[in-house]
Amino acid sequence: MPDSIRVFILNNRVINSDNAEDAAILLQNGARELAAEEVAAIFGDLANLAGPHNTVVNEYGSITFTPPPAPPAPTEEELAATARAERDRRMKELYDPAIMQLLRNHRAAVAAGAETTAIDASIEAWDAYAHALELVPDQPDFPHSVIWPDIPAQSN
Structure with missing residues (x-):
């Protein structure tokens, strides 16, 4: 995971950001930034792939991440x-x-x-x-x- 990836929860949706401007906008709109330890525990090295399409925030705040499948082996x-x-x-x-x-x-x-x-x-x-x-x-x-x-x- 690049050091610059930051992960936020906004309206029960997970959004990642790789730049300070977008991160600032997310925070201004009430997003909660996940701590680096949370990001590592939930996403490992795949935080750059986290988003609403593969991450669910349940009603109690726990996060379920479904990583994309590994690419097929080359033929x-x-x-x-x-x-x-x-x-x-x-x-x-x-x-x-x-x-x-x-x-x-x-x-x-x-x-x-x-x-x-x-x-x-x-x-x-x-x-x-x-x-x-x-x-x-x-x-x-x-x-x-x-x-x-x-x-x-x-x-x-």
């Missing part, structure tokens, strides 16, 4: 799509810039007549990384468990 297709999107992000944000820099370094080294063995090894390592990323969907427990390949060491 196998959703898990796979998330993993593939992460794989694609890694290709775009890690592999592509690294390999482009290495290819530029390689061209410059060749043009200068310099040794390219270390650059060639780095290119091979990054290509192996890209290949391992491509094989992620072939892992035995995909998409429930994904083992991401190690990122090659940065060099040249």
Whole structure:
């Protein structure tokens, strides 16, 4: 629960507020603010979800909160799509810039007549990384468990 959530009872309705202006208006209109201990005991970390739609104040003042149901577990297709999107992000944000820099370094080294063995090894390592990323969907427990390949060491 954010520290700024405050919970009020006004006309036997529960209202939460996350800003001082609304809280002031509620208090001016006769709302009773629940103490932090009450909020924690009734709502736990879900005070930001409390409202008239899921909270009842009975005639004796006790409060019953019915938290919303937990979201459904992601489907196998959703898990796979998330993993593939992460794989694609890694290709775009890690592999592509690294390999482009290495290819530029390689061209410059060749043009200068310099040794390219270390650059060639780095290119091979990054290509192996890209290949391992491509094989992620072939892992035995995909998409429930994904083992991401190690990122090659940065060099040249």
